[in-house]
Amino acid sequence: MKTITVKRLTEAFQLEVLAGADRMDRVISRPRTHRPGLEFVGYFDFFPMERVQVLGRKEINYLLTLTVEERLLHIGNVVKYHPPCFIVTSGQQEIPYLTLFCDQEGIPLLRTSETTTEFIAKLDGYLLKALAPELSIHGVCVNVSGIGILLRGKSGIGKSETAHTLIRRGHRFVADDIVVLKKLGPSTLLGTHNVTAREFLALRSVGLINVVRQYGRRAFQDETRIVLDIELSPWQENALNNELEVIPQFTEYLGVQIPHIEIQLQPGRDVAGLIEAAANNWYLKQHGYSAVDEFMKRVEDGMQQ
Structure with missing residues (x-):
């Protein structure tokens, strides 16, 4: 305790x-x-x-x-x-x-x-x-359009670089390398930094940068509620799910289940754009909208006509 x-x-x-x-x-x-x-x-x-x-x-x-x-x-x-x-x-x-x-x-x-x-x-x-129970994990934490996201993946996969791209697009940085997760309630998980690395982002081939000094105060926030767990992984042929809607998956931290998405990396893929799309899609689902449901309804209406 x-x-x-x-x-x-x-x-x-x-x-x-x-x-x-x-x-x-x-x-x-x-x-x-x-x-x-x-x-x-x-x-x-x-x-x-x-x-x-x-x-x-x-x-x-x-x-x-x-x-x-x-x-x-x-x-x-x-x-x-x-x-x-x-x-x-x-x-x-x-x-x-x-x-x-x-x-x-x-x-x-x-x-x-x-x-x-x-x-x-x-x-x-x-x-x-x-006094909240907490857990430190390896990853990066960002806030994309008000939606807290935890980026995970093997060391060197490109988590920090992806976070840097998101910052350049106007989103906010929370933590790099060590993300501290705090359980504030049965379904509420807060992501923050470990104080020592506050505002710092490590970029391979460039080194350590201070996000606030380079991009201003609006590029950083101390904490965010985590609602998406996104794992960056190496590209695998024929391993992507191309169905209309993927089967929901979850990752559990401190007893809180967070929706999980895997994004495979390949030269030319707009990973930051995919993360933005995933965040916006999650937001729409929370408000009752499903692109798949609308698409299927159009198909049914077309068949009836």
Whole structure:
């Protein structure tokens, strides 16, 4: 299971540390936050204690309505479960009692000036990616007309050169050589780089190039959802499928099935153009259009006439 430390979270969002500064090494292992409103009134049946606890104005204002004894009791009942950390939103100041409890129990208490709704949306998105199961594979990742594509094949087959051609045609580069895949959901696979090689593309006979420096910021993006797995392979006579529609094939990464296409290479073949066609064809299928269905309907209509 992947984890991150409270310190890393604090640095990522530039949070103010109010208590528990010596326990910033506490780990976060769950991708969702929680607002402990029900827990402050004594209901703990489904308390996700392993999540980051966010305290908005509703929670803080409720605690302020209590007597000192009641407040200490309710806060103590929550703090004793030792969640990774507490984060107070909207820059709220009326929380000395929280600081006392968190210092005693060694739980980081953090604060942000952002509103609760905006902060939770950002934090949930950040944690979802940071804690997502991931896999590094050899390949190239590009975004073609908004469609994320993973290019695979043996070393030297032409993956990087094909990506370079796609960049020249206005598409976007994501990663070369090492592609990091992150599973964000049952059917969602994100492709990104490994940070070290960010923006770099290696071209045989030319060397390493910085895509952003050569082609501008629009030629690069940090990540993309992978929806097509395209394998580049050597040309084989009589091995291409020339039927009206090929049998659907899939490649599985981290339990997510991605449509798979094989493109064989031969001098003169417009591989980048074929990849563009495959991306556009996938897009049309998602919107209910099938070229084969339309073609067969025309054939049937012609026979009837």
